[in-house]
Amino acid sequence: AQTLVWDTEKLLEQDLAHLLHPVTNLHRHRQSGPIVLVEGKGSRVRDTTGKWYLDGFAGLWNVNVGHGRSELAEVAREQMARLAFQPTFFGLATPPVIELAVKLSELLPHHSHFQFTSGGAESNETAIKIARYYWSLSGRPQKTKILSRRMAYHGIAMGSLAATGVPAYHADFGPLAPGFIYASAPLAYRNNPGLSEAEFVAMLAAELEEIIQREGAETIAAFIGEPVQGAGGVVPPPKGYWQAITPILKKHQILLIADEVITGFGRTGQMFAQQTYGFQADITSFAKGITSGYIPLGGVGVTREIFEVLATPDRMFMHGFTYSGHPVACAVGLANIAILERERLWENAAVRGEQLLRRLQELETHPFVGNVRGKGLMAALEVVEDKASKKTFDPARGIGGKLQAASRKRGLIARCNDTGFAVAPPLIISEAEVDEMVNILAESLDEVL
Numbered sequence: 001a002q003t004l005v006w007d008t009e010k011l012l013e014q015d016l017a018h019l020l021h022p023v024t025n026l027h028r029h030r031q032s033g034p035i036v037l038v039e040g041k042g043s044r045v046r047d048t049t050g051k052w053y054l055d056g057f058a059g060l061w062n063v064n065v066g067h068g069r070s071e072l073a074e075v076a077r078e079q080m081a082r083l084a085f086q087p088t089f090f091g092l093a094t095p096p097v098i099e100l101a102v103k104l105s106e107l108l109p110h111h112s113h114f115q116f117t118s119g120g121a122e123s124n125e126t127a128i129k130i131a132r133y134y135w136s137l138s139g140r141p142q143k144t145k146i147l148s149r150r151m152a153y154h155g156i157a158m159g160s161l162a163a164t165g166v167p168a169y170h171a172d173f174g175p176l177a178p179g180f181i182y183a184s185a186p187l188a189y190r191n192n193p194g195l196s197e198a199e200f201v202a203m204l205a206a207e208l209e210e211i212i213q214r215e216g217a218e219t220i221a222a223f224i225g226e227p228v229q230g231a232g233g234v235v236p237p238p239k240g241y242w243q244a245i246t247p248i249l250k251k252h253q254i255l256l257i258a259d260e261v262i263t264g265f266g267r268t269g270q271m272f273a274q275q276t277y278g279f280q281a282d283i284t285s286f287a288k289g290i291t292s293g294y295i296p297l298g299g300v301g302v303t304r305e306i307f308e309v310l311a312t313p314d315r316m317f318m319h320g321f322t323y324s325g326h327p328v329a330c331a332v333g334l335a336n337i338a339i340l341e342r343e344r345l346w347e348n349a350a351v352r353g354e355q356l357l358r359r360l361q362e363l364e365t366h367p368f369v370g371n372v373r374g375k376g377l378m379a380a381l382e383v384v385e386d387k388a389s390k391k392t393f394d395p396a397r398g399i400g401g402k403l404q405a406a407s408r409k410r411g412l413i414a415r416c417n418d419t420g421f422a423v424a425p426p427l428i429i430s431e432a433e434v435d436e437m438v439n440i441l442a443e444s445l446d447e448v449l
């Protein structure tokens with residue numbers, strides 16, 4: 001194999017001169033510079049200097065099958081050489097797109113039809129527009145509002161941004177798209193006023209009813225929710241949450257959009273979190289793990305009932321992206337799902353997820369650890385300045401940057417911010433690697449706080 005030599009200094013200089021990094025403090029980046037990653041194997045990635053890191057965040061919650069799967073590269077190469085691109089517009093198709101839709105209809109049998117995109121935000125835009133289109137074609141064009149939740153993360157395009165419930169993503173990007181409303185996040189640590197878990201669920205259900213009454217069910221198209229909230233802070237719902245929410249939505253004829261962009265393809269211990277939590281959405285959006293990040297791909301699935309309305313005789317469905325079904329991406333998606341199934345990686349996610357949560361919970365005795373939570377291989381550790389009041393640290397203290405530096409120094413890439421750590425490693429992670437990850441997090445915490 002070819003050995004490549006990287007000029008770290010030059011890459012650093014060029015990065016600072018020309019790369020506009022997303023979700024990065026651009027001012028601080030000028031001081032810290034990039035880590036430039038060049039190679040990956042399993043749960044680890046290597047930078048230009050030869051240093052290896054445990055990829056505690058699986059890229060961006062997406063490299064589910066781990067790094068270095070050359071069979072995925074081979075599948076992409078073959079499809080590119082055979083037929084690199086044809087659209088799915090105007091009734092055209094290619095075999096990998098059709099085969100992937102068939103595969104997904106087997107994995108999500110409550111959905112009959114699928115449309116593809118290039119990522120999560122595009123998938124949620126598609127889901128939101130399908131919900132509105134469905135009601136418009138059903139003779140109820142006034143049902144347009146989208147009911148989301150605080151702490152939700154649905155992407156940064158204008159519709160998905162408005163559905164996102166994390167204020168930092170909204171600031172200075174206004175005006176936001178109108179017609180979005182928010183319920184509480186099902187986060188017991190912050191929102192449960194001392195009730196039992198069942199009473200907390202009842203409280204959230206009552207709030208939902210109250211919002212629907214206030215707004216008018218006849219104005220609401222859909223409720224969008226991540227089965228486990230992810231980027232907003234990893235919030236596994238309390239027991240019975242989805243069972244309490246779904247009948248309320250059904251009663252008021254509000255479609256349920258499950259955003260499985262992170263939770264899909266094994267992360268919560270089943271192939272989809274709708275199986276983990278025992279509910280079925282009208283529309284499911286997905287991305288990330290469908291190709292384990294080897295190539296961009298996302299999409300949505302809809303029920304047969306929705307499809308039948310969309311397939312009205314006298315209208316074209318005027319929605320779609322150039323890459324609504326890229327044949328190379330779909331071929332990689334199929335091969336990636338084959339790996340997930342062959343190695344039953346959702347089972348490892350369940351087992352290693354329990355270990356991860358147990359090990360993180362040991363850190364709850366730390367004087368500044370306020371809360372630990374997780375489901376499968378997604379978990380968060382929240383730090384607070386004061387455990388009694390749950391007060392968060394002043395951003396001026398730069399806790400996030402310090403935790404990031406401390407953990408990277410020790411060879412771990414995790415998501416760090418002023419409220420703590422989030423981790424979501426590849427689903428292939430080993431027992432020893434989970435221990436290594438938590439040990440580094442513990443040492444980093446001790447160094448910074």
Ligand code: PLP
Pocket residue numbers: 118119120121122124153154155156226230231259260261262287288
């Ligand atoms: N939905 C969820 C639940 C996500 O976590 C993300 C990204 O992290 C998105 C949507 C947006 O996906 P993308 O960044 O591919 O647009």
